[in-house]
Amino acid sequence: MRILVLNVNTTASMTTAIGDSAREVASPGTQIIELTPDFGADSCEGNFESYLAAIAVIDKVVNYPEPFDAVIQAGYGEHGREGLQELLEVPVVDITEAAASTAQFLGHKYSVVTTLDRTVPLIEDRLKLAGLTDRLASVRASGLGVLELESDPQRAIEAIVDQSRHAVQEDKAEVICLGCGGMAELEHQVREATGVPIVDGVRAAVTIAESMVRMGLSTSKVRTYAPPRPKRVIGWPLTRLTEVNAAS
Amino acid sequence: MRILVLNVNTTASMTTAIGDSAREVASPGTQIIELTPDFGADSCEGNFESYLAAIAVIDKVVNYPEPFDAVIQAGYGEHGREGLQELLEVPVVDITEAAASTAQFLGHKYSVVTTLDRTVPLIEDRLKLAGLTDRLASVRASGLGVLELESDPQRAIEAIVDQSRHAVQEDKAEVICLGCGGMAELEHQVREATGVPIVDGVRAAVTIAESMVRMGLSTSKVRTYAPPRPKRVIGWPLTRLTEVNAAS
Amino acid sequence: MRILVLNVNTTASMTTAIGDSAREVASPGTQIIELTPDFGADSCEGNFESYLAAIAVIDKVVNYPEPFDAVIQAGYGEHGREGLQELLEVPVVDITEAAASTAQFLGHKYSVVTTLDRTVPLIEDRLKLAGLTDRLASVRASGLGVLELESDPQRAIEAIVDQSRHAVQEDKAEVICLGCGGMAELEHQVREATGVPIVDGVRAAVTIAESMVRMGLSTSKVRTYAPPRPKRVIGWPLTRLTEVNAAS
Amino acid sequence: MRILVLNVNTTASMTTAIGDSAREVASPGTQIIELTPDFGADSCEGNFESYLAAIAVIDKVVNYPEPFDAVIQAGYGEHGREGLQELLEVPVVDITEAAASTAQFLGHKYSVVTTLDRTVPLIEDRLKLAGLTDRLASVRASGLGVLELESDPQRAIEAIVDQSRHAVQEDKAEVICLGCGGMAELEHQVREATGVPIVDGVRAAVTIAESMVRMGLSTSKVRTYAPPRPKRVIGWPLTRLTEVNAAS
Amino acid sequence: MRILVLNVNTTASMTTAIGDSAREVASPGTQIIELTPDFGADSCEGNFESYLAAIAVIDKVVNYPEPFDAVIQAGYGEHGREGLQELLEVPVVDITEAAASTAQFLGHKYSVVTTLDRTVPLIEDRLKLAGLTDRLASVRASGLGVLELESDPQRAIEAIVDQSRHAVQEDKAEVICLGCGGMAELEHQVREATGVPIVDGVRAAVTIAESMVRMGLSTSKVRTYAPPRPKRVIGWPLTRLTEVNAAS
Amino acid sequence: MRILVLNVNTTASMTTAIGDSAREVASPGTQIIELTPDFGADSCEGNFESYLAAIAVIDKVVNYPEPFDAVIQAGYGEHGREGLQELLEVPVVDITEAAASTAQFLGHKYSVVTTLDRTVPLIEDRLKLAGLTDRLASVRASGLGVLELESDPQRAIEAIVDQSRHAVQEDKAEVICLGCGGMAELEHQVREATGVPIVDGVRAAVTIAESMVRMGLSTSKVRTYAPPRPKRVIGWPLTRLTEVNAAS
DSSP, X not given: OXXXXXXXSSOHHHHHHHHHHHHHHOOTTOEEEEEOOSSEESSOOSHHHHHHHHHHHHHHHHTOOSOOSEEEEEOTTOSOHHHHHHHOSSOXXXXXXXXXXXXXXXXXXXXXXXXXGGGHHHHHHHHHHTTOOTTEEEEEEOSOOTTHHHHSHHHHHHHHHHHHHHHHHTSOOXXXXXXXXXOHHHHHHHHHXXXXXXXXXXXXXXXXXXXXXXXXXXXXXXXXXXXXXXXXXXXXXXXHHHHHHHHO | OEEEEEESSSOHHHHHHHHHHHHHHOOTTOEEEEEOOSSEESSOOXXXXXXXXXXXXXXXXXXXXXOOSEEEEEOTTOSOHHHHHHHOSSOEEEHHXXXXXXHTTTOSXXXXXXXXXXXXXXXXXXXXXXXXXXXXXXXXXXXXXXXXXXXXXXXXXXXXXXHHHHHHHTSOOSEEEESSOOOHHHHHHHHHHHOSOEEEHHHHHHXXXXXXXXXXXXXXXXXXXXXXXXXXXXXXSOHHHHHXXXXX | OEEEEEESSSOHHHHHHHHHHHHHHOOTTOEEEEEOOSSEESSOOSHHHHHHXXXXXXXXXXXXXXXXXXXXXXXXXXXXHHHHHHHOSSOEEEHXXXXXXXXXXXXXXXXXXXXOGGGHHHHHHHHHHTXXXXXXXXXXXXXXXXXXXXXXXXXXXXXXHHHHXXXXXXXXXXXXXXXXXXXXXXXXXXXXXXXXXXXXXXXXXXXXXXXXXXXXXXXXXXXXXXXXXXXXXXXXXXXXHHHHHHHO | OEEEEEESSSOHHHHHHHHHHHHHHXXXXXXXXXXXXXXXXXXXXXXXXXXXXXXXXXXXXXXXXXXXXXXXXXXXXXXXXXXXXXXXXXXXXXXXXXXXXXXXXTOSOEEEEESOGGGHHHHHHHHHHTTOOTTEEEEEEOSOOTTHHHHSHHHHHHHHHHHHHHHHHTSOOSEEEESSOOOHHHHHHHHHHHOSOEEEHHHHHHHHHHHHHHHTOOOOOSSTTOOOOSOOEESOSOHHHHHHHHHO | OEEEEEESXXXXXXXXXXXXXXXXXXXXXXXXXXXXXXXXXXXXXXXXXXXXXXXXXXXXXXXXXXXXXXXXXXXXXXXXXXXXXXXXXXXEEEHHHHHHHHHTTTOSOEEEEESOGXXXXXXHHHHHHTTOOTTEEEEEEOSOOTTHHHHSHHHHHHHHHHHHHHHHHTSOOSEEEESSOOOHHHHHXXXXXXXXXXXXXXXXXXXXXXXXXXXXOOOOOSSTTOOOOSOOEESOSOHHHHHHHHHO | OEEEEEESSSOHHHHHHHHHHHHHHOOTTOEEEEEOXXXXXXXXXXXXXXXXXXXXXXXXXXXXXXXXXXXXXXXXXXXXXXXHHHHOSSOEEEHHHHHHXXXXXXXXXXXXXXXXXXXXXXXXXXXXXXXXXXXXXXXEEOSOOTTHHHHSHHHHHHHHHHHHHHXXXXXXXXXXXXXXXXXXXXXXXXHHHHOSOEEEXXXXXXXHHHHHHHHTOOOOOSSTTOOOOSOOEESOSOHHHHHHHHHO
């Protein structure tokens, strides 16, 4: 089984970290292929960057030259999953939803702890659309940006541990979803500090994508995610896709 | 006052119709400038096309060479409004939300009648995020595509009139929002058939955009719609924008 | 265009302030006519006073001797709008709903800051019925009564500024609706203190009422707001109305 | 124990029917005093009439010369209960809420069957404010007015039985609340036709009012229903009340 | 009238206290019969104990040898009420729901104050299923177990008074439901400290059960609470019930 | 890895079918151990039977003599999962929730199609508590009992296919969860008839349970699902459990 794991930003080191995380839980026989979009921002921390990432991720996936069995969109609170579902026949799993769905099997309420405060509404909105807010205790932000996770990891970890503790003690979360990726150390320290299960979205998504493939299930095509109707799409870098549509 | 009205698809005749509709209610002294994106699909009827439109609309707006006072995104149920709000200092009004907000002043419940069934969930999702579903009676589809409104108008009108009547009689809508634009005849016939007020999103949006400017109000910049943080954005046709960000 | 703006209490100086506020945004050619009810309390700060105001406002409007194009009910969180909608053919706009609808175009969440704590549930209930609570961050009270706004303005302003700051910082409001009227100074200071857009309900309502008239839209009469059925209405000061009904 | 039962309209024969219904379940020792307002419409079938009734009921209650232990507002879907709660020290029970609360102990979902379609939104709104809609299957209307219940009872009964059957079979109601009062025959036939428990709001309210008195419970006065602050209330027939307030 | 009041745990002294509380409001002529289950935990403070109590209460009720008119399940936030409703023809009242329904007649919002924090989600879940959370301000816990109410009453009272005060001042509750039973002193002190009405679930349930019987109402049998279909039920101490089913 | 799969009824042939279904998707190295409770009904079609099953399942699991890595409760819409979560250290997965969580990755809305109409409210309630109803289109019933699936499979299949078709066409479901188990033929025919993905709860639960184990995740113990406090539990067949508790 081959699973494409798409980073949503253009920072290659984060793609590597995401791929490593995915491989930790992938079954023997599952090949994880992590991909970096060809355009977009070096971190996604708002709606403009997220909308751009939606298209960049689609562009990367539809131009991927080999067959694949599932796609994971590895950005927290990002746009675009619905577009991929229309264009592909294979299952598409968003890590925001994967983490929340997994958390709900582990405790009565869950919280998400992320980086910047400005991305909290994006995450809340994606969870609202996904129908996963009834048991959401809170989305909390550490106040540190995505790239600071790499540049000053210790300070970032402390801030995230701190917010996780508040989520458990004040918001009554019983599970924490980490809305920022790629650090084994982070996960370990949050678990130590709070005593609750910590869900990593990338790993959760890998298990869900594998499960879909094993069960022979993929996106329903009867309504919302039907393939786009054949039509003219002009002036766009998504070459293969537009050619296909223009030809049909 | 100068208001940019953005078509979301690349069909120029629809842009003209939207501009004409906008000018019908614009105040003397308001200049309506209708714009067609440089890339994207010739009609938006799904998530992929809508995500593409989000970026195409942003591209068109940020490259517009003259000053302007407000922006209207003239696509029903489309993505992208939040991105524009981050990038601009002036008010941004989406016609889906403008129509619904207006309808709520006119009756206890409202319905949206649109074209294809597959776009119903997109509209429902946009209204859900906008917090405008409590008084939504239904979103109904005529089953005819956006471009068929132009190619076979009489059949399109009949189908839309029919669904509007169901919305009023069965779903108990007291107001109808037309989720498809640009035909005076359509509006007239739906009103005749149902006896309820008919709200056109473009016109509603023009009055709301003008109102914001008159009141000196624009998008809040304290959190969700703060400008993007300065960062590297690579390989993208949105040239002016990326240069600005790279320079800061 | 002639718009009636109804104060809900019997304090004439507040009527004047409301009228002045309305005129600030009224279009050239729009005539604002502010009216004080003939009976009722000198401030509305609870349900009894609000129910009384509902009838006093109806009484004043239906006895107004000249034609008019729209009506604004200028009380925050008050009863009665639905009754006016039944009795009139012209649009009716409540300032509580006008402010909230406007705020939703400006930020992801909004708060209302009002006077007495006891009126908070009234405002919450009116917003709930209006379907405008999904994006409501909070309704907060300064603890000072309506009339204290006039008698000790500086203390009142400080208390309201303080609550507005809490709304933005703790409740994550991105827009503030001032649920108490008529002071330019107040609005200025709240904006300075919070950095977010401040919506004044009266002004928002004027722009919405004008917009309805320009679009040729008025209250739907098919169900909830159909005119009262002809019937006997006895012993009541609403003389003109009861005569009309008795005669039909 | 003395319980005032307030008709909301000015039709004396309906007051009598309501009083008789109340006495059927009143405990020995409970005195039911049915009252007709001094002003208002001879039936309440919309918002204007309902707002007028709110004040007329308040007027009647505050001028009642004897002591009493509880008040029942016997109108379905009417305004005003909150005003009474502010002005009185004794419990106030609205029959719409009494019926729904009772129904929820008897089945998984309940429906309300009422008279005119135009009153359906009023009932829905009152139940929404009361927090009693989660288990509401539907509010259905027979299409016949309040007074037709008296003039052509057999036709009225058939229409209500018909809607009740739809509520059980299609909307999956397990209990029916009759949103129109005073006919033993009606209740009997609806029960026969549907096989589900039928709740009469007046009788439910009597048992609840008695229960409150027995438990020594009355309206909380700490916030929403605190007594009105002393203030000037002018020009109003509610003489005793305005005098009291003016004097304090 | 004979009402069975079922303790959910196996501590006989609590059964006695519950019975005494019930008798305080029972009408003359109502016989309160308090019962202790034959198996289960000596206090119910979690889901396992609560599920066990559900079956133990059913076992006790279906084996009760005399006729009875109503059943009260006297545990806060416990499972099982729906099972009793299927098996019995007489009304079944759960004290959690009885208290909340009663509280909603007394104030705009209510809180529940209970013992252990771990039972808060159970109570929230039961109220959610009962459709009684719209006006729920909070469920708060004193941190002391059920049995500590008996062993160190003064400390327990102080902790509960403290949480009740928070509920009123911070969560804006206007009524408190005590989610732990049997102490007149407790109720008195909470009322003194908060100034709001205090609802005891057992007493509320007694008045509701009596009311149902007086109105001739009982559980709807058309769908959710229809009697179990005749089938084989093996190996279970509920001897009478299983025999009956086996025989039918 | 060893996963216990618990049938909720006492019909051994259904246990076998469930086990077979589970093994179809289990990974190599995963041992599926299907278990039949020692007491309870031969089918679960209501609350009493479901509460009994809750305890019977707990009894069976806590007395299982070998170590195990996860537990699946294989009953649709049944009580009890929370009790198992308290008593066990390993993950517990309910098939109702597993199916719904899986369906949400595959389409915009999903429906559940089950057997008897009387079990619809149980399923709706379990999904409500699980926070999985926002995207639930409907729960529909074929009208045939659990055991009729075995005795007259063709008629049962037709009825379920029919309801599934309604779910897709009328309720706009894009995915169907089969709320009744164990027939490959059924799944095949529903997929043929509707063209949408069909989710089997048992298989979905197996993949989720395996995923939890692979990620090293289990139930949070900080609040709702903390182990029961040590206390006396009397007179109960759950011998091992009560001894442990009595000893602590």
